[in-house]
Amino acid sequence: MRDIEAGKITEIVSGLCIKANLVLGDDVLTALKEAEQHEKSPLGKETLEQLISNARIAQEDSLPICQDCGTAVVFLEVGQDVHVVGGDLNKAVEEGVRRGYTRGYLRKSIVRQPYTARINTKDATPPVIHTEIVPGDKLKITVMCKGGGAENMSRLGMLTPGAGRQGVIDFVVKTVEEAGGKACPPLVVGVGIGGTTDMVMLLAKKALLRKVGENSRDIETAALEKELLERINKLGIGPNGTGGTVTALAVHAEVMPAHIASLPVAVNLQCHAARHQEAVL
Amino acid sequence: MTVPLKIKSPFTDAEMAKLKAGMSVLISGVIYVARDAAHKRLIEAMDKDEKLPFDFKGQTVYYMGPSPAPPGKVIGSAGPTTSGRMDVYTPRLLSAGLKAMIGKGHRSTAVREAIVKNKAVYFVATGGAAALLSKSIKKSETIAYADLGAESVLRLEVVDFPAVVANDIYGADVFEQEQKKYKQ
Numbered sequence: 001m002r003d004i005e006a007g008k009i010t011e012i013v014s015g016l017c018i019k020a021n022l023v024l025g026d027d028v029l030t031a032l033k034e035a036e037q038h039e040k041s042p043l044g045k046e047t048l049e050q051l052i053s054n055a056r057i058a059q060e061d062s063l064p065i066c067q068d069c070g071t072a073v074v075f076l077e078v079g080q081d082v083h084v085v086g087g088d089l090n091k092a093v094e095e096g097v098r099r100g101y102t103r104g105y106l107r108k109s110i111v112r113q114p115y116t117a118r119i120n121t122k123d124a125t126p127p128v129i130h131t132e133i134v135p136g137d138k139l140k141i142t143v144m145c146k147g148g149g150a151e152n153m154s155r156l157g158m159l160t161p162g163a164g165r166q167g168v169i170d171f172v173v174k175t176v177e178e179a180g181g182k183a184c185p186p187l188v189v190g191v192g193i194g195g196t197t198d199m200v201m202l203l204a205k206k207a208l209l210r211k212v213g214e215n216s217r218d219i220e221t222a223a224l225e226k227e228l229l230e231r232i233n234k235l236g237i238g239p240n241g242t243g244g245t246v247t248a249l250a251v252h253a254e255v256m257p258a259h260i261a262s263l264p265v266a267v268n269l270q271c272h273a274a275r276h277q278e279a280v281l
Numbered sequence: 282m283t284v285p286l287k288i289k290s291p292f293t294d295a296e297m298a299k300l301k302a303g304m305s306v307l308i309s310g311v312i313y314v315a316r317d318a319a320h321k322r323l324i325e326a327m328d329k330d331e332k333l334p335f336d337f338k339g340q341t342v343y344y345m346g347p348s349p350a351p352p353g354k355v356i357g358s359a360g361p362t363t364s365g366r367m368d369v370y371t372p373r374l375l376s377a378g379l380k381a382m383i384g385k386g387h388r389s390t391a392v393r394e395a396i397v398k399n400k401a402v403y404f405v406a407t408g409g410a411a412a413l414l415s416k417s418i419k420k421s422e423t424i425a426y427a428d429l430g431a432e433s434v435l436r437l438e439v440v441d442f443p444a445v446v447a448n449d450i451y452g453a454d455v456f457e458q459e460q461k462k463y464k465q
Binding site: 040043046047050051053054058061062063064065066067068069105106107108109118120122149152180181182183184234235236237238239240241242243244245271272273 | 348354362385407410412413430443445447455458460464
């Protein structure tokens, strides 16, 4: 067994929340620069130029990339030989989110009793925590700051098995089309296929953690990702929805087995401010 | 890219008439910030004939909820939020004299009709360009509903705030107009 102090986890999560909100990953920035080269629409090009400048200004001025600092979604991969000491693991993560969002001057966007009172918790908590037990004695923490606009336009489809590959393509493309400019394109499109209603959404969200443009290692899935990206970029939505040839920077799909009666498909849309940071303890 | 047109808020009908969907503009002057929760309260106040935090006539509403201002800064990051969520409230505000809105994403048919009817304009700013847009904001003051935190009503003074005309007084829509050029 390896001991990890709960206080250490809090500090790490706090730092990850701040870094994720202030620093756009190199993979996203590279994808935006490439998109700017290829975009055919003058308005679209201008939008992409603004987004590239925005990433620089955010870092220089220590401002969040986007004012919507998101829901803190925290993925924990806990080695089975890890022993958390000096506190409760979930509380340690929550305290890290509270500190990070306060210290980093990040917007607190979580409301309690969402269907009635909608009172802001004023400290960005609670985060959404996904915990997985894995072999080993390490703790991997990934913080994803997920904006509301793109999350709102995400969808679950319980297709019939007969719908097949074409059904999956049509559902994903339709979801992106309906989102239009609301989800802040150019998007990273996370797709989950298989599993159950709960698991397929998680697959789609986890797909967003891949480096932008890194295709699936499975040949068939990689081909699906490429075809989806082509179809999506033919929609004409473009950066910010004001027309163009770059609607998505990448499509990432994750697949798992499903029930004989089911073909679950989940689309988790990610705006161009694809913010996530990780640390291994 | 054509040179952006410099315009000043609050707006007159004559100024609105110059704006066409797809035009880039730089907005200076005074704009008010209100998003979901503030809109709900504004409508409730109108229902009860209560005094509103500001007179809508000729004014611009920016759908936005900023991040907190770090020490020494006027405001934190300040990009647009999705306008569609305000669609249910917008026609009422336009009838009361509101002239312009800034947000992101397309609007409902009802809002588009109300825009034409009231000779108003809907602008889009770049969603996610929040640090860049904050540079155009020179002054920020909370004028109502401070308890809503990031959703309170603010009065901003802006200089050369970049936006694109999305819906104009003639009924044109930038999304329809531009997306079809690139749809394959």
